[in-house]
Amino acid sequence: xxxxxxxxxxxxxxxxxxxxxxxxxxxxxxxxxxxxxxxxxxxxxxxxxxxxxxxxxxxxxxxxxxxxxxxxxxxxxxxxxxxxxxxxxxxxxxxxxxxxxxxxxxxxxxxxxxxxxxxxxxxxxxxxxxxxxxxxxxxxxxxxxxxxxxxxxxxxxxxxxxxxxxxxxxxxxxxxxxxxxxxxxxxxxxxxxxxxxxxxxxxxxxxxxxxxxxxxxxxxxxxxxxxxxxxxxxxxxxxxxxxxxxxxxxxxxxxxxxxxxxxxxxxxxxxxxxxxxxxxxxxxxxxxxxxxxxxxxxxxxxxxxxxxxxxxxxxxxxxxxxxxxxxxxxxxxxxxxxxxxxxxxxxxxxxxxxxxxxxxxxxxxxxxxxxxxxxxxxxxxxxxxxxxxxxxxxxxxxxxxxxxxxxxxxxxxxxxxxxxxxxxxxxxxxxxxxxxxxxxxxxxxxxxxxxxxxxxxxxxxxxxxxxxxxxxxxxxxxxxxxxxxxxxxxxxxxxxxxxxxxxxxxxxxxxxxxxxxxxxxxxxx
Amino acid sequence: xxxxxxxxxxxxxxxxxxxxxxxxxxxxxxxxxxxxxxxxxxxxxxxxxxxxxxxxxxxxxxxxxxxxxxxxxxxxxxxxxxxxxxxxxxxxxxxxxxxxxxxxxxxxxxxxxxxxxxxxxxxxxxxxxxxxxxxxxxxxxxxxxxxxxxxxxxxxxxxxxxxxxxxxxxxxxxxxxxxxxxxxxxxxxxxxxxxxxxxxxxxxxxxxxxxxxxxxxxxxxxxxxxxxxxxxxxxxxxxxxxxxxxxxxxxxxxxxxxxxxxxxxxxxxxxxxxxxxxxxxxxxxxxxxxxxxxxxxxxxxxxxxxxxxxxxxx
Numbered sequence: 155x156x157x158x159x160x161x162x163x164x165x166x167x168x169x170x171x172x173x174x175x176x177x178x179x180x181x182x183x184x185x186x187x188x189x190x191x192x193x194x195x196x197x198x199x200x201x202x203x204x205x206x207x208x209x210x211x212x213x214x215x216x217x218x219x220x221x222x223x224x225x226x227x228x229x230x231x232x233x234x235x236x237x238x239x240x241x242x243x244x245x246x247x248x249x250x251x252x253x254x255x256x257x258x259x260x261x262x263x264x265x266x267x268x269x270x271x272x273x274x275x276x277x278x279x280x281x282x283x284x285x286x287x288x289x290x291x292x293x294x295x296x297x298x299x300x301x302x303x304x305x306x307x308x309x310x311x312x313x314x315x316x317x318x319x320x321x322x323x324x325x326x327x328x329x330x331x332x333x334x335x336x337x338x339x340x341x342x343x344x345x346x347x348x349x350x351x352x353x354x355x356x357x358x359x360x361x362x363x364x365x366x367x368x369x370x371x372x373x374x375x376x377x378x379x380x381x382x383x384x385x386x387x388x389x390x391x392x393x394x395x396x397x398x399x400x401x402x403x404x405x406x407x408x409x410x411x412x413x414x415x416x417x418x419x420x421x422x423x424x425x426x427x428x429x430x431x432x433x434x435x436x437x438x439x440x441x442x443x444x445x446x447x448x449x450x451x452x453x454x455x456x457x458x459x460x461x462x463x464x465x466x467x468x469x470x471x472x473x474x475x476x477x478x479x480x481x482x483x484x485x486x487x488x489x490x491x492x493x494x495x496x497x498x499x500x501x502x503x504x505x506x507x508x509x510x511x512x513x514x515x516x517x518x519x520x521x522x523x524x525x526x527x528x529x530x531x532x533x534x535x536x537x538x539x540x541x542x543x544x545x546x547x548x549x550x551x552x553x554x555x556x557x558x559x560x561x562x563x564x565x566x567x568x569x570x571x572x573x574x575x576x577x578x579x580x581x582x583x584x585x586x587x588x589x590x591x592x593x594x595x596x597x598x599x600x601x602x603x604x605x606x607x608x609x610x611x612x613x614x615x616x617x618x619x620x621x622x623x624x625x626x627x628x629x630x631x632x633x634x635x636x637x638x639x640x641x642x643x644x645x646x647x648x649x650x651x652x653x654x655x656x657x658x659x660x661x662x663x664x665x666x667x668x669x670x671x672x673x674x675x676x677x678x679x
Numbered sequence: 680x681x682x683x684x685x686x687x688x689x690x691x692x693x694x695x696x697x698x699x700x701x702x703x704x705x706x707x708x709x710x711x712x713x714x715x716x717x718x719x720x721x722x723x724x725x726x727x728x729x730x731x732x733x734x735x736x737x738x739x740x741x742x743x744x745x746x747x748x749x750x751x752x753x754x755x756x757x758x759x760x761x762x763x764x765x766x767x768x769x770x771x772x773x774x775x776x777x778x779x780x781x782x783x784x785x786x787x788x789x790x791x792x793x794x795x796x797x798x799x800x801x802x803x804x805x806x807x808x809x810x811x812x813x814x815x816x817x818x819x820x821x822x823x824x825x826x827x828x829x830x831x832x833x834x835x836x837x838x839x840x841x842x843x844x845x846x847x848x849x850x851x852x853x854x855x856x857x858x859x860x861x862x863x864x865x866x867x868x869x870x871x872x873x874x875x876x877x878x879x880x881x882x883x884x885x886x887x888x889x890x891x892x893x894x895x896x897x898x899x900x901x902x903x904x905x906x907x908x909x910x911x912x913x914x915x916x917x918x919x920x921x922x923x924x925x926x927x928x929x930x931x932x933x934x935x936x937x938x939x940x941x942x943x944x945x946x947x948x949x950x951x952x953x954x955x956x957x958x959x960x961x962x963x964x965x966x967x968x969x970x971x972x973x974x975x976x977x978x979x980x981x982x983x984x985x986x987x988x989x990x991x992x993x
Binding site for chain 2: 323324325326327331332333347434436437438439440441444445448508510511513514518659660661662663664
């Protein structure tokens with residue numbers, strides 16, 4: 155079945171089910187508008203067609219709420235929308251069909267006061283104690299600075315899932331951890347050392363990204379997008395810029411696209427190097443951790459020398475890029491790739507031969523392919539569980555449409571698979587960087603910005619280092635942002651952690667968590 | 680005079696323990712291609728901790744506050760039993776190796792209680808893991824030591840070392856088994872990789888560190904010092920029982936000086952081996968520790984059997 159076919163067939167199916175669809179076209183996706191009462195029925199039909207739930211968010215537009223959900227199959231994205239009245243917003247939940255939609259719907263419930271009927275879990279998610287009961291921060295009438303009390307009351311009444319029985323006990327971990335990581339709370343129910351259940355409680359890094367994005371200029375939004383999650387600064391920045399460019403109908407110069415590709419792949423390599431080391435560190439194989447840290451550090455120093463920023467923040471700007479590569483810098487990068495490949499293969503040999511490490515990472519943290527599919531996991535987490543999905547190949551965008559590379563895939567679904575997928579991805583990224591450098595032709599790196607008409611919107615999907623990264627942007631009049639929603643891959647991957655630690659023992663949790671390495675900041679927004 | 684030397688020996692034990700920890704750290708850093716901190720860093724850390732005010736949890740009882748002192752004292756008392764630079768000292772004559780194991784058990788008992796006392800999940804988890812491991816480690820350790828003491832027909836360490844010294848260099852299969860068993864037990868008991876990771880920040884993987892997570896200031900300093908002492912104790916035990924040459928048999932200044940140099944050299948070499956092992960292996964899954972310690976017990980048992988079969992009849 156070709157890619158175009160599934161939407162056509164699915165539309166027929168919707169018509170047969172008496173669901174009326176108004177169709178619009180967006181640059182990277184089709185926009186389908188349905189009535190709110192069909193919201194859940196649509197999901198039921200979609201899940202039957204193996205359509206994946208991708209993202210969900212809402213928007214407050216002049217007394218009405220736009221409820222959006224994004225779906226994908228075979229690299230074709232559909233943006234589903236329904237409009238409800240802001241006075242008493244209510245619609246049937248899709249979370250009953252798609253477990254992945256649960257937290258996004260709870261986020262919408264907290265931020266807009268939308269009631270999703272039939273939602274399996276009506277507890278708050280992002281809502282915290284600084285907001286009064288009927289304050290909905292993302293509605294337009296809520297002030298940007300909020301109306302906080304002098305002292306925020308303690309958060310005491312969140313109802314965690316309880317377990318009862320002989321020898322069952324509860325381990326609360328976090329939000330403050332002993333290491334230098336982001337805050338997040340994990341509640342374990344355990345018998346002895348065996349994990350019966352894990353419940354995540356995130357939201358401690360809520361920064362109000364969506365609210366403070368409103369009214370920004372494109373340049374300012376690009377800077378904000380680069381700070382959704384510090385380690386994915388290129389990914390989010392690219393997604394946001396691409397969405398804005400599509401909304402404004404701007405084409406970026408080919409050289410800028412290639413440079414963006416180089417930046418994104420460099421970010422991927424740096425993060426994968428860090429993660430591979432961190433996985434080893436969590437099973438106390440410190441030698442490998444030190445080696446990977448060293449390689450990552452050298453890589454970041456080249457970033458600083460060539461692009462002017464270690465983590466490549468703010469290198470991507472609306473209309474192109476804010477950096478360029480000289481011929482000598484290209485040579486430097488190519489030499490560095492040769493050096494890195496050589497050193498990496500030495501370390502990998504040492505790791506591959508180490509049976510004590512093998513004993514820890516094989517079979518630990520098993521994520522079954524069915525569960526990975528059910529939760530729509532993306533990036534290396536999905537690919538380690540056989541989910542053959544990569545935006546760079548499935549929905550190619552500049553400069554990947556002219557690149558050849560192999561999508562890394564493993565099917566064991568354990569910590570080791572996620573480790574090896576990262577290694578394969580590093581190699582693929584190094585090849586891609588070389589290809590992009592070879593394709594670089596002289597030219598400008600920036601197109602002049604043109605203010606888009608009010609109400610123009612776009613959805614853009616890029617493959618960040620964690621996986622499919624999405625940005626939705628709608629413009630107001632005067633070149634100002636009306637709504638920005640970034641969907642970090644972590645939003646789909648965090649729920650998978652709750653599943654993959656089951657039947658593992660408590661002391662194996664850190665390495666399972668590290669192998670997934672979700673972003674707290676990207677999740678909490 | 681003998682008592683004086685015995686006291687001097689114990690003081691040396693207590694004073695040198697952080698140095699051994701510093702040296703071990705230094706070796707590990709070098710093996711990991713890192714710059715090492717100064718050899719004296721553990722001393723600085725201890726001094727820093729004693730200057731800090733201990734923060735004690737609101738629900739902690741008196742047990743939590745006295746546990747560090749008990750743990751430290753018990754470990755120092757255990758150190759008096761083990762000959763460091765000289766044999767035939769009155770302190771080692773008055774107590775044998777079973778007393779030493781008893782002191783360790785005493786210290787562990789109070790540490791585990793203190794871990795439970797503050798009522799956090801980590802403390803309880805650490806105590807539970809520590810007790811699981813020690814219940815397997817102690818029999819293995821006793822089995823290894825009994826093998827040695829059977830050869831010398833005594834449980835007194837000083838006498839046993841003397842016996843080894845007088846017998847001269849000879850290969851005893853039982854000693855090889857016992858040595859291996861004791862090394863495995865020592866790694867488990869001192870919380871080193873692959874059983875426990877003393878430098879981890881991951882609360883959920885901790886064993887020893889989980890019990891002492893709530894300690895701070897001088898309490899933490901005492902506990903840290905006690906664990907450094909324990910590491911050195913095991914090192915000395917292995918070094919002096921199996922390779923006793925160099926230890927002072929007379930109490931002249933020269934012999935004692937040689938004894939000191941010998942033990943420093945032996946410990947330095949042992950630390951290099953430990954650092955190497957810690958660099959080469961990852962930590963094992965918690966449930967593998969049972970197999971590991973059963974293996975140590977088995978080695979101890981084999982040592983004893985080979986002693987009975989091969990050596991006792993002669």
